[in-house]
Amino acid sequence: AFFHNGTWSSFRGRSHGRPVDVSRTPAHRFVGYAQTHDQIGNRALGDRLASSLSPGLQACAAALVLTGPFTPMLFMGEEWGARTPWQFFTDHTDPELAEAVRNGRRREFGAHGWAEEEIPDPQDPATRDRSCLDWSEPGREPHGRLLAWYRELIALRRTLPDLHDPDLASVKTAFDEDARWFAYRRGDLRVVVNLADKPAAIPLGLGRHRRSGGRVLAAWEPVEAPGPDGVLHLPPESCVVLADD
Structure with a gap:
């Protein structure tokens, strides 16, 4: 574990399977994201994260991307949880x-258990039309x-x-895979996400300067800063940004 007996371990990065020298490589050279047009468009039906994740889990993804050390990248409509698909479409004249x-995609996904007739026809204009954003969504919950x-x-x-410090070596991380929470510290800030469907009691310890458990800067659901014991009680599928006092 990265968090043990009140200590946080340093970030360790890898690029294409090779270790990254975090003492020499600035964070902005890497791109961080939750989804891209390639990932979505190359799925059978072009479904986005919003089609299968709750708003709370989408909020956790946003927190990880936008407060993380890397250069953040958002896919169109991701910022409001767009539910329109992004399906693979083409306009080949040959x-x-x-x-x-058309047949290649159907055979490919058919081999993975999809019914071939369910795979959208890339040449059908309706496939492209389904992939356009619904601009009325941001006005609805x-x-x-x-x-x-x-x-x-x-x-x-x-x-x-x-939050724009390029020093990867200064990023400290902690997590509990079984309890499904993850946290990291950047300077005087701590970001914590609870991916579980139940509340989590997360032992963060006190702030860096040991005066308190910090204060809440932003939270998806109402939450209080850690008490004197340094334990953060985070609601299910939620996240928070804390500042050390």
């Missing part, structure tokens, strides 16, 4: 190539709340120096 792409959360996190990243 009939043989168009047919080869839960999309509006998620968009406000993204804006809050982006504002923190712009105003807090610790």
Whole structure:
């Protein structure tokens, strides 16, 4: 574990399977994201994270991306949890190539258990039309709340120096895989996510300067800063950004 007896361990990075020298490589050289057009478009039906994750888990993903040490990247509509798909579509003018792409995708996903007739036709204009954003979503819930959360996190990243510090070696991490929580510290800030479907009691210890458990800067659900025992009680599928006092 990275967190043991009140200590946090240093971030360890790998690039293409090779260790990264975190003492020499600035964080902004890496891109951090939760989903991309390649990942979504190359799925059978082009479904986004929002199609299978709760708003709370999407908020956790946002917190990890936007407060993490890497250069953040968002996919269009991710900031409000868009539920429109991003399906693979093409406009090949060569009939043989168009047919080869169409049949190739159907065979590929059919081999993985999908019914071939369910795979959208890349050449059908309706496939492209389904992939357009629904711009009415941000005005409805839960999309509006998620968009406000993204804006809050982006504002923190712009105003807090610790959130654009390029020093990877200074990032400290902690987690409990069984309890499904993860935390990291960047300077005087700590970010904690609870991915479990039940509340978590997370032993973070006191702030860096040992005066208190810190204060809440942003939280997806109402939460109090850790008490004198340094334990954070975080609601299910939720996240928080804490500042050491």
